Amino acid sequence: MPSQITLRPSGHVFHAQDGETVLEAALREGYRLPYGCRNGTCGSCKGKVAAGVVDHGKSQDTALNASERAAGMALFCQAQPRSDLIIECREIGAVKDIPVKTLPCRVQSLELVAPDVMRIRLRLPASERLQFLAGQYIDILLRNGTRRSLSLANPPHDDGLLELHLRNYGGPFSTHVFTQMKEKDILRFEGPLGTFYLREDSIKPAVLIAGGTGFAPIKSIIEHAIHHKIKRPLLLYRGARHTADLYLNELTEAWQRDHGITYVPVLSDATAEEAWSGRSGLVHEAVIADLPDLSGHEVYACGAPAMIDAARRDFIGHCSLPEAAFYADAFTPAIP
Ligand code: FES
Incomplete structure (x- = not known):
């Protein structure tokens, strides 16, 4: 049976299906709660369960210690409701609420989708996910100290792999991608960056x-x-x-x-x-x-x-x- 979850202080209400974590349910229903790794180790998704019962799943002690559990805290990427809940957690309302990270990643696939456009998919380390707003970009950090900005083409909910589209303009990075880069290569990037994202408080076309x-x-x-x-x-x-x-x-x-x-x-x-x-x-x-x-x-x-x-x-x-x-x-x- 779905559990009703009320968010404080916003008062937003959403519902978790059986087997869903609080975070999964919130993201599915369009409420942006903060998160990082999504596997119970970083603590970014920590918040308070003000009323109700959760199963803490695979929450790691390093991210949620015994005294925090006793005080009603939970990692919402792991916590599954066992009753209706009232939780206290800030919601991501704007770019400033999302941490900018510097992370390594591995090239998962390279796909030529037009004669001069490469679709690059990147895999993050198992303990990391990148939270971002649809429309933001990342900076690839190149060995010579320069950066190459590329927009994220995957939507935020589909964050297993990051997707980039790169056109070959003949610059050093695109030349490298089109002639030398191969699957499993390691890159570093910083992100998410930028203020280009869909304003969801508007109903205008x-x-x-x-x-x-x-x-x-x-x-x-x-x-x-x-x-x-x-x-x-x-x-x-x-x-x-x-x-x-x-x-x-x-x-x-x-x-x-x-x-x-x-x-x-x-x-x-x-x-x-x-x-x-x-x-x-x-x-x-x-x-x-x-x-x-x-x-x-x-x-x-x-x-x-x-x-x-x-x-x-x-x-x-x-x-x-x-x-x-x-x-x-x-x-x-x-x-x-
Ligand atoms: S997102 Fe890292 S512990 Fe929940």
């Missing part, structure tokens, strides 16, 4: 604009919204040069077919041989053509700086988009 590999954080946001059954309308405008650049296009079409997400791919340089019958031109101009009044929308845009600048200027200047409703993550390729 969200226009999501993805240019090139700017698709990565938009994918994370959309998969997060689908998982949490977020009801606000989502409109994905995807800009690319050629049809081959619309990587993972089957996925976007499935979002449209199965979840009612509007999907508008826009090509800027399609050739006659491509026989492209869809929208052409600049992706932000396609948005303006469809939505000349953006006063009731939010916009989330990720892509090249020129695309972001033009979108910000024209949406605010000509489409009545409030300045505070434009969220962007511009990337600059590493060029030697």
Whole structure:
């Protein structure tokens, strides 16, 4: 029988199914409680059980000692309700609430999803998980002391592997990835970083604009919204040069077919041989053509700086988009 769990101080209420931990139930129902390892060793998820009974599962003594247990504390990544509960735990409301970590990781897989785009999956050490908001990025820490920022493409709930999309611009890191990197290589990164994430307190329709590999954080946001059954309308405008650049296009079409997400791919340089019958031109101009009044929308845009600048200027200047409703993550390729 499901247990009802009431969160203090927010008063939010959610339900845990049989066999679920408090943390699993909270995340499934869209409440962001803090966590780190998710295996009972780090203590990041510790909070108080103010009323009710839990089974502490595999909570390690190093993370939750006997006196803490006696005082009613629990590790919510391990604690399974044995009755209805009232728990005291802070909720993650913003980026500042999430710890930024420096972690090693192992390359799990490398998959060429377009002629010049690599999908990289990274595995963290068994004792670590990365908590982040959909849309944030990590910095890969390179041996020469420089960093390469890459957005997380997996949604936060699906955190077994971290997913990155890297375009080969010919910079040192992308050249290394495309020519030398192999599975099981070790990397280090810092994250999560950035303030580009879906504002979930809004019910306004969200226009999501993805240019090139700017698709990565938009994918994370959309998969997060689908998982949490977020009801606000989502409109994905995807800009690319050629049809081959619309990587993972089957996925976007499935979002449209199965979840009612509007999907508008826009090509800027399609050739006659491509026989492209869809929208052409600049992706932000396609948005303006469809939505000349953006006063009731939010916009989330990720892509090249020129695309972001033009979108910000024209949406605010000509489409009545409030300045505070434009969220962007511009990337600059590493060029030697
Ligand atoms: S998340 Fe590390 S102990 Fe629960």
